[in-house]
Amino acid sequence: MSMFEHVMFATITLMSLDRLRTGGFGDDVSFLLARANALSLTVGNAALSALGLKVRSYAVLALAADPAPPTQRELSEFLRLDPSQVVALVDDLQSRGLVERRPDPTDRRANVVVATDAGRELQTRGQAATQSAERELHATLTDAEHASLVDLLRRIAYPD
Amino acid sequence: MSMFEHVMFATITLMSLDRLRTGGFGDDVSFLLARANALSLTVGNAALSALGLKVRSYAVLALAADPAPPTQRELSEFLRLDPSQVVALVDDLQSRGLVERRPDPTDRRANVVVATDAGRELQTRGQAATQSAERELHATLTDAEHASLVDLLRRIAYPD
DNA sequence: TATTGTTATACTCTATAACTATA
DNA sequence: TATAGTTATAGAGTATAACAATA
Numbered sequence: 001m002s003m004f005e006h007v008m009f010a011t012i013t014l015m016s017l018d019r020l021r022t023g024g025f026g027d028d029v030s031f032l033l034a035r036a037n038a039l040s041l042t043v044g045n046a047a048l049s050a051l052g053l054k055v056r057s058y059a060v061l062a063l064a065a066d067p068a069p070p071t072q073r074e075l076s077e078f079l080r081l082d083p084s085q086v087v088a089l090v091d092d093l094q095s096r097g098l099v100e101r102r103p104d105p106t107d108r109r110a111n112v113v114v115a116t117d118a119g120r121e122l123q124t125r126g127q128a129a130t131q132s133a134e135r136e137l138h139a140t141l142t143d144a145e146h147a148s149l150v151d152l153l154r155r156i157a158y159p160d
Numbered sequence: 161m162s163m164f165e166h167v168m169f170a171t172i173t174l175m176s177l178d179r180l181r182t183g184g185f186g187d188d189v190s191f192l193l194a195r196a197n198a199l200s201l202t203v204g205n206a207a208l209s210a211l212g213l214k215v216r217s218y219a220v221l222a223l224a225a226d227p228a229p230p231t232q233r234e235l236s237e238f239l240r241l242d243p244s245q246v247v248a249l250v251d252d253l254q255s256r257g258l259v260e261r262r263p264d265p266t267d268r269r270a271n272v273v274v275a276t277d278a279g280r281e282l283q284t285r286g287q288a289a290t291q292s293a294e295r296e297l298h299a300t301l302t303d304a305e306h307a308s309l310v311d312l313l314r315r316i317a318y319p320d
Numbered sequence: 321t322a323t324t325g326t327t328a329t330a331c332t333c334t335a336t337a338a339c340t341a342t343a
Numbered sequence: 344t345a346t347a348g349t350t351a352t353a354g355a356g357t358a359t360a361a362c363a364a365t366a
Contacts (some may be wrong), residue, residue, distance in 0.1 A: 032313035
């Protein structure tokens with residue numbers, strides 16, 4: 001079953017799952033987090049696929065387009081990826097001319113990953129695509145609720 | 161780098177990532193969702209590993225322990241797993257005597273997955289382990305905020 | 321000595337298609 | 344004709360260790 005079929009099928013048959021989600025388990029934060037994230041990933045990847053990007057590669061590109069671009073090590077920590085996975089992601093984006101590896105002036109071991117002009121252009125389009133997809137996913141949330149969700153998630157995502 | 165080392169390292173060096181998460185991208189709901197879920201998964205799997213469970217297998221076990229246990233198809237839809245993955249998960253739990261496949265009285269094609277007594281006992285212990293881990297992860301949230309988070313996540317996880 | 325990036329490898333998870341038995 | 348479960352297989356994602364260059 002393809003992911004698309006799965007999503008459609010799950011939507012169509014969602015009514016029949018009401019009894020499962022009322023069984024106590026369906027209110028588990030970790031479970032809701034997993035399910036919400038799975039939906040978000042599916043929708044995000046679908047929205048980015050026309051640009052040849054996925055959520056992962058878009059995240060790297062977006063951070064590389066930041067005024068203060070990250071080293072590979074910082075990408076690894078921030079995105080919770082193993083350093084060896086960052087190598088593969090950056091290799092791919094670099095081979096497509098979207099990012100460059102530049103020597104870190106303050107540490108010759110480190111590479112700063114910085115978006116090219118083409119990369120910035122694609123990042124802008126990717127941002128529009130993901131924001132549109134996100135709006136669809138959060139359509140029932142008011143602005144205040146959206147802000148509240150960001151605050152609560154941030155406190156879990158970045159335990160201080 | 162092992163997952164444990166990664167978590168420790170990420171905690172220690174989190175301060176140095178402040179500038180990344182203030183770059184606009186760090187407030188993305190989809191990104192926060194991914195990061196919060198990754199943390200939740202890591203903590204949950206760690207808490208369950210002593211019981212020989214992971215978040216995935218615990219979820220199946222918990223649903224099988226429900227008074228109205230699910231069919232494999234329902235597990236597939238609810239957990240957003242391909243039916244073939246459910247086969248493997250149930251095979252594993254069944255080989256350990258934690259769940260049984262029972263014929264669905266209303267549909268001879270379907271299997272109802274129901275927890276054994278041993279499965280229920282392990283599920284109880286798993287619930288304690290995950291709840292404890294979850295409390296740690298959400299330590300800074302008040303009860304009202306926790307309830308609010310559940311409500312908001314549920315509206316994203318189950319688009320009605 | 322410790323850290324950054326890299327390579328290689330094994331492992332887990334996910335996606336896809338084909339099959340069977342029932343509906 | 345469609346659905347539930349199963350099997351097999353390929354692909355994507357992840358974990359682990361070892362290495363060269365640099366701190």
